[in-house]
Amino acid sequence: MTDKDLALGESSNPLVLPAPDEHRGSGEFMALVTYRPLDGGPVQRVAALGRSEQEARAEVHQYVRAALGQVQTMAPDSPAVRTFIAAASHMHDLRQALGALESADNIEDATVAGHLRVYAVVAYGRTYGSNARADLATFIDMAPEDVALTARLKTTRNKFAAHSENSMTVTTPILDLQKALDGSISIVQVSGITVGTPMPHPFVADFTEMLRRLIDQLQTALQPLKDVVREDLTVEQVAEVFVNPKPLQFVPAPVAEWEPSTRRPAYPASHLSPVHIDTGEETFNASLTR
Numbered sequence: 001m002t003d004k005d006l007a008l009g010e011s012s013n014p015l016v017l018p019a020p021d022e023h024r025g026s027g028e029f030m031a032l033v034t035y036r037p038l039d040g041g042p043v044q045r046v047a048a049l050g051r052s053e054q055e056a057r058a059e060v061h062q063y064v065r066a067a068l069g070q071v072q073t074m075a076p077d078s079p080a081v082r083t084f085i086a087a088a089s090h091m092h093d094l095r096q097a098l099g100a101l102e103s104a105d106n107i108e109d110a111t112v113a114g115h116l117r118v119y120a121v122v123a124y125g126r127t128y129g130s131n132a133r134a135d136l137a138t139f140i141d142m143a144p145e146d147v148a149l150t151a152r153l154k155t156t157r158n159k160f161a162a163h164s165e166n167s168m169t170v171t172t173p174i175l176d177l178q179k180a181l182d183g184s185i186s187i188v189q190v191s192g193i194t195v196g197t198p199m200p201h202p203f204v205a206d207f208t209e210m211l212r213r214l215i216d217q218l219q220t221a222l223q224p225l226k227d228v229v230r231e232d233l234t235v236e237q238v239a240e241v242f243v244n245p246k247p248l249q250f251v252p253a254p255v256a257e258w259e260p261s262t263r264r265p266a267y268p269a270s271h272l273s274p275v276h277i278d279t280g281e282e283t284f285n286a287s288l289t290r
Contacts (some may be wrong), residue, residue, distance in 0.1 A: 006043060011035035011064050023049055031056035063154045073245035076237050080228040085267055086133040087225055089287040091218055094136075097123040098211040101204065108185045109229065114198050118161045120207070121199075124150075125157040132264045139225075140217040146210050153207065167268050222289065231286050246271040 011121030012034045019030040034045045046063055050056030066070065075081050089140065097120040104116035128137035142150070159166035176189040182259075246268075253274035 004043070006036040008036055008040055009038045009068050012256055014057045014060055016056055019056075027051055027056060029056040030248070031052050031060040033060045033064055035068065038068060071242050071245045072247055073241045074248055074268055074271050075229060076233065076241060078229070078232050080225070080232045082267060083224070083231055084225045085170075087139040087218070087222055088289045089133060090127050090136045090139070091215065091222075092209055093123050093126045094215050094218065097121075098208065098215065101208045101211070101280055109262050114196075117199060117204055121153055121157050121161040124153060124207075124211070125162070127197065128154070136218070142214070142217075146213065149210055152203075168199075170195055233248065250272060250275045252276075 014031040014033050016029055016031045019027050023030065029050050029052060030047050031045050031050065032045065033045050033054075044067070044068075046060060047058055048059035048063055050059050064070075100116040100120040100123060104113040104120075107113050107116070129135070137147075155166075160168045171192050171194040174191045174193055175187055176191065177185055178188045179185050224243050249272050251272050251274055253276050255276050257274075258276045
């Protein structure tokens with residue numbers, strides 16, 4: 001799409017480049033965007049700086065949204081919003097599971113591919129049995145074959161992926177013996193050989209296809225939940241959050257404060273989402289469900 005093709009209120013995708021030397025004091029990266037004003041005026045070009053590509057992209061998006069009268073904010077709390085949260089959160093796990101399987105099919109290292117497939121089982125396992133949200137099956141009608149496959153995946157998760165209980169992983173003790181010239185026999189070494197059997201390819205293929213179906217089903221099921229969120233909000237509530245928005249913000253938190261036993265906070269705990277920063281490492285991932 002060229003600049004002249006932009007419709008009213010439409011913007012281009014950000015182009016992120018290293019910042020010019022004269023602007024490096026304000027940021028290492030520069031994001032450039034073009035947009036067409038709502039009044040039909042000429043296309044505008046804007047730039048924003050950031051310490052990272054992500055920050056520069058976020059800054060220029062914020063500028064364009066403001067120029068076009070757009071505001072992004074967390075939704076006011078309501079039963080409809082909490083139902084949508086529970087349903088939409090499953091999309092993240094389904095996509096992670098499918099992404100792991102697709103990555104496994106495109107990687108040459110068979111050992112890493114096996115690890116990715118095991119992770120896919122664990123990720124899908126988060127869609128049921130949670131103490132923090134309703135199961136995926138609460139929001140979609142699963143076909144009988146998907147119910148049956150999910151039952152087998154639950155067993156695979158419980159007996160193999162999360163625990164080591166079934167015959168897919170077996171350890172056998174091995175003795176290395178040595179017979180001396182005088183006829184005596186000694187034990188030189190005691191070893192253990194663990195043999196792991198991967199999930200059969202037809203089983204994995206069925207798993208992959210099921211995930212694609214469930215993602216499509218959940219995408220369809222989310223639409224009426226979004227509609228209820230819209231319908232429940234009053235004109236006054238919408239006006240209030242437009243004037244006083246609460247945009248979701250990621251804030252750094254010391255790794256020393258990380259604790260895996262913390263419970264997921266109820267919505268809306270805060271518009272500030274702590275991210276534990278580990279120097280030089282990517283520490284969080286986010287996915288958008290529309």
